[in-house]
Amino acid sequence: xxxxxxxxxxxxxxxxxxxxxxxxxxxxxxxxxxxxxxxxxxxxxxxxxxxxxxxxxxxxxxxxxxxxxxxxxxxxxxxxxxxxxxxxxxxxxxxxxxxxxxxxxxxxxxxxxxxxxxxxxxxxxxxxxxxxxxxxxxxxxxxxxxxxxxxxxxxxxxxxxx
Amino acid sequence: xxxxxxxxxxxxxxxxxxxxxxxxxxxxxxxxxxxxxxxxxxxxxxxxxxxxxxxxxxxxxxxxxxxxxxxxxxxxxxxxxxxxxxxxxxxxxxxxxxxxxxxxxxxxxxxxxxxxxxxxxxxxxxxxxxxxxxxxxxxxxxxxxxxxxxxxxxxxxxxxxx
DNA sequence: CCCGTTTGTTAGAGACGTCTAACAAAGATA
DNA sequence: TATCTTTGTTAGACGTCTCTAACAAACGGG
Numbered sequence: 001x002x003x004x005x006x007x008x009x010x011x012x013x014x015x016x017x018x019x020x021x022x023x024x025x026x027x028x029x030x031x032x033x034x035x036x037x038x039x040x041x042x043x044x045x046x047x048x049x050x051x052x053x054x055x056x057x058x059x060x061x062x063x064x065x066x067x068x069x070x071x072x073x074x075x076x077x078x079x080x081x082x083x084x085x086x087x088x089x090x091x092x093x094x095x096x097x098x099x100x101x102x103x104x105x106x107x108x109x110x111x112x113x114x115x116x117x118x119x120x121x122x123x124x125x126x127x128x129x130x131x132x133x134x135x136x137x138x139x140x141x142x143x144x145x146x147x148x149x150x151x152x153x154x155x156x157x158x159x160x161x162x
Numbered sequence: 163x164x165x166x167x168x169x170x171x172x173x174x175x176x177x178x179x180x181x182x183x184x185x186x187x188x189x190x191x192x193x194x195x196x197x198x199x200x201x202x203x204x205x206x207x208x209x210x211x212x213x214x215x216x217x218x219x220x221x222x223x224x225x226x227x228x229x230x231x232x233x234x235x236x237x238x239x240x241x242x243x244x245x246x247x248x249x250x251x252x253x254x255x256x257x258x259x260x261x262x263x264x265x266x267x268x269x270x271x272x273x274x275x276x277x278x279x280x281x282x283x284x285x286x287x288x289x290x291x292x293x294x295x296x297x298x299x300x301x302x303x304x305x306x307x308x309x310x311x312x313x314x315x316x317x318x319x320x321x322x323x324x
Numbered sequence: 325c326c327c328g329t330t331t332g333t334t335a336g337a338g339a340c341g342t343c344t345a346a347c348a349a350a351g352a353t354a
Numbered sequence: 355t356a357t358c359t360t361t362g363t364t365a366g367a368c369g370t371c372t373c374t375a376a377c378a379a380a381c382g383g384g
Contacts, residue, residue, distance in 0.1 A: 009340075009341090011340080011341060011342095030361080030362090031361070031362055031363090032360085032361060032362080040341085040342070040343090041342075041343060041344080042361080042362065042363085043342085043343075043344085043362090043363075043364080043365095044341070044342055044343075045362090046362075046363060046364085047340095047341070047342080048341085051340095051341095062349090062362080062363080063348095063349065063350070063361080063362060063363085090278055093285070094278060094281040094282060094285055095281065096275075096277055096278050096281055097277065100275050100277050100278065101278070103275065104273060104274055104275050104278050107272075107273030107274075108270045108273040108274070110269075111266060111269030111270040111273065112266055112269075112270070113258075113262050113265065113266050115258055115259065115262050116252055116256060116258050116262065116263070116266050119256040119257065119258055120256060123255070123256055171370075171371090173370080173371065173372095192331080192332090193331070193332055193333090194330085194331060194332080202371085202372070202373090203372075203373060203374080204331080204332065204333085205332090205333075205334080205335095205372085205373075205374085206371070206372055206373075207332090208332075208333060208334085209370090209371070209372080210371085213370090213371095224332080224333080224379085225331080225332060225333085225378095225379060225380070
């Protein structure tokens with residue numbers, strides 16, 4: 001029954017993700033950059049940083065840059081992974097327009113349980129590696145998911161079943 | 163760029179969906195039933211009904227049952243469709259546990275653009291009808307989406323490309 | 325027909341997340 | 355160093371959505 005775990009609110013996850021992205025892209029995350037990136041005014045960033053700070057997810061001293069704590073970094077990575085999986089699925093598999101996919105991924109990334117995200121990632125990589133599916137897709141995919149096998153093993157399975 | 167259109171808030175969409183489901187299941191939607199179904203207290207339902215009523219989506223006279231206006235019914239149907247597509251994808255294709263899928267679908271159903279939902283529905287029906295994919299899945303799927311062809315046509319495409 | 329139960333509503337409070345307006349600190353430029 | 359600009363913070367308001375407590379209408383059995 002533990003599907004969504006305990007996460008920061010969607011809003012706070014957005015800030016967390018933006019901090020991670022900015023740090024990777026620019027080397028640092030400032031209030032102004034966050035404000036632009038998240039699409040809110042600066043006082044809202046201040047509010048969020050206070051919240052994240054209280055939750056032990058960021059370090060932010062007055063007028064300083066924003067740093068992620070280890071917990072914050074871990075959570076930010078998770079959000080980014082969810083975002084990427086959804087975006088990849090939408091663009092690579094459903095072939096949705098990339099701006100729309102970005103938008104949808106942003107909105108959905110807060111709602112995916114660990115179980116679903118895991119299976120979605122597996123699904124994407126399976127489809128990517130192994131376009132030409134064959135009869136018992138369900139069995140193949142299930143095996144892939146359960147055992148985390150790579151493409152070669154799948155190929156064996158497919159051969160066996162085709 | 164019109165991807166998400168203008169929708170009621172996620173919260174109001176939940177109420178709208180619940181009304182539609184209850185009307186289908188029980189023949190009517192009462193405040194108490196909505197309260198249980200949505201998982202909020204009755205005054206919250208009252209608040210939502212006021213909002214939906216102001217938006218012209220439901221009719222609700224004091225102490226009476228809730229009725230959907232045509233606009234409300236249309237929107238409710240859209241939400242249900244998004245819910246179903248996500249749920250079907252999670253269960254039938256990703257094979258996520260159905261309780262988890264239900265939970266995730268509920269949470270994501272507010273975030274899918276028309277474009278994505280359309281392609282997702284097509285994808286599901288394609289996979290369902292035509293499990294054994296073949297080489298150029300992308301081309302096949304694109305054609306299917308663009309032209310809304312049924313399984314027989316797809317089979318032709320597949321034959322041509324295998 | 326009266327009374328208890330169920331159902332629905334009103335009033336008011338409170339968390340979340342945003343905004344504007346005004347101010348304070350830092351940094352650049354002369 | 356005095357000032358201008360950029361950046362960040364504070365204070366306070368607002369809209370959404372929820373809750374609890376208290377009350378009012380409707381309903382059903384005696």
